[in-house]
Amino acid sequence: MTDASVPQNVAPPPAEVADVELYHAHSWITKYVFSQDAKVIAIQYAGTAITVGILALVLSWVIRLQLAFPGAIPFIDASVYYQSVTMHGMIMVVYMLTAIFLGGFGNYLIPLMVGARDMVFPYVNMLSFWVYLIATLVLVSSYFFPGGPTGAGWTLYPPQSILTGTPGHEYGIILMLVSLILFIVGFTMGGLNYVVTVLQARTRGMTLMRMPLTVWGIFAAAVMALLAFPGLFVACLMLLLDRTLGTSFFMPSLVELGERKDYVGGSPILFQHLFWFFGHPEVYIVALPAFGVVSDLISVHARKNIFGYRMMVWAIIAIGVLGMVVWGHHMYISGMDPWFGFFFAVTTLAIAVPTALKVYNWVLTLWHADIHFTTPMLFALGFLVTFVNGGITGLYLGNVIVDVPLSATLFVVAHFHMVMGIAPVLVIFGAIYHWYPKITGRMMDERLGKIHFWITFLGAYAIFFPMHYLGVLGMPRRFYEMGETAFVPASAATLNIVITVIALAVGFAQSIFFYNLFKSLKHGAPAGGNPWRAASLEWQTPETPPGHGNWGKQLPVVYRWPYAYSVPGAPEDYLPQNAPPVRGERSP
């Protein structure tokens, strides 16, 4: 930090980009349906993502019921089971988590947090949502085609995914691939918007190192996604050609159920490389926005600056860069050249260092803090527990030789649900409880919020923590039924029943959240503009909910970082980013 006697920050730098007039909606349709307002698009994105996420939640019950009571439920046969597994995974990872973090929170928060009037390309932003919606409809429509949706597993590995031994090989796989291609087209339009808005549309005084970590997380995730999704795009396109035109990108010569196929010379492992070149960055595309959001939730509700802000930013960047070169750890036993194992094990475990530093800084933010146990704070703390737990099991699976016995077992399922299922979902809930007052002008019910937190947090931990041990035992994943297997004791079936019962309860408990969400729209306590007394810019809008253009006549001017909490000498325990400097202030 620089010398205290020099009052920095007093004169904000001049505006680099002139304020421009936005397109103003003239009708209900252009305001709420084909809207170009990022805040409306955000709600559309989040609403679609949550709706399709509920479908994926119901599918998880199908999976759990079959695992606990194999064969007891007549309509769950092997095909339905594998279709449920596939659709649950793909929807949750891509259509729910990616869409809600980037399309939902990204759209709502980026312009408000950096002091912009809207995204820089509002029309393209609108298109992004509509293409995403079509992609989602195409995917869900596969339930209405002969053969149903694909049951290839969310990884869609060829040759199996396009051959007849797999459910949904008629239309389901084609619709899945077309839907993914559409999703990526839609995402690219949105992603470019998020990146350019962060780089070009920040208000005066909002330097990069004064951005809230939420924006940093979403920005880094958008950059990663723009680099990673093309891998999936070409993989889907090539697999689609293999399926429809009989090309052989991924298909070697093979004999399927006694019949010689015409494919020749393709490489199944090439698909895996392309898929995971997308698939691993995808984990961070979900995790980095969650990291950012949780940093802000902890800071606001602990009334303390985030500890080590600069380290937090560099850690996000380091994770983003390293995250692009670790994909091979999904393929240790794929039959690729085993020498790759050394490289990917080193990069994968190296990523643990910046990630651990982030965890330390979150926890150290609580040191000498003034902690308010609000609902958003509880969810943020729940994230820390599940993320640390799920993160350390990544050290098992990343360390190539330890992965060998554990890969393809329930240990992997438990690991990734803990770290990129439960942890980010807890952040999403925390973020909704936190920003709901800004979006609607009303508070959500704290009592219901806390009940929702306790059931979800403790329940989810009880579902996935014991599941690791079934994986250590050796129980494989993606088994429709275990059947008689010598090494699996009867107690494993009992544990599966317990897990299923908890999973059903936690699933149904989400209705508390939805009840709260809709009830508070009308009956929530009026929130005012800044109920959490937060310092970042989105809480300083002249209107709540913010109007079109966000800032009224004048764009805000930023004088400090967004973590000016409990600054010595300041009259209150927070200084808004746009409040004029206090004499002798040393905020970055």
Added chain:
Amino acid sequence: MSIAIAMVLVVAGSILFHVLSPWRATPIASNWGFIDDTMGLTFLVTGAGFVAVILFMAYCLYRFRHVPGRRAAYEPENQKLEAWLGIVTTIAVIILLAPGLFVWGQFITVPKDAMVIEAVGVQWNWSFRLPGADAQLGSSDVRYIDSTNSMGLSPADPKGQDDLLITSGDLHLPLGKPVKVLLRSVDVLHDFYVPEIRAKMDLVPGIVTYFWFTPTKIGEYEILCAAYCGTGHPQMRGKMVIESEADFETWRTAQQTFEQSRKSDAGRDKRASAQ
């Protein structure tokens, strides 16, 4: 406040579960005890990290909870502390990684004297091939597959004529001798998985993959498929029998060679067409 207590209980519950859990790794039956050791080390290091971080957090939540009049400290960063934490974490990661890479080096280095056998996957069962008197396996290709040659051995390759074909799904192996398992699939991805030997590897159509191990315990072990291969995936089972060298030889001499199987199949076909 209750969240601090909950965190202490989560830590205590997790440790208790770990100690009391009846679900543990199967008794090992191969030379890969080092894998178990590396995993045990990982349990210790990461478990200590988990307990330390969560308990410290629980303490902070209790100690610095909001009470009227409290005001947080203002400390944007502490580079010395952050550097130290970075160094300690890096050392912990190296402690985990170094033995892991060392054992991986062994895993990918096949002993020269290893017996070479082949496992073939097809939706949804296992078959195996052992070298005959010439101690070599003949070449193969999916284009040779027909009703009398389910594993696709080259009919013209002299090395393959004496290969022993096991289509029953029962693989016998002698105790204490390193085995290199060549893996071949004729249709989709499969994965040769026996929990008790720890090692596993994918079968990839179009290429031949491999892994090796030394059986160390007499017994019967179930072979599963660990790469999802369609609706019959869970039913794709085989049996691996580890037995003494003498028992293994008895079993081996009873197996049919490729040449014999072609002849008997051809004879059956001839009889069938004569009727």
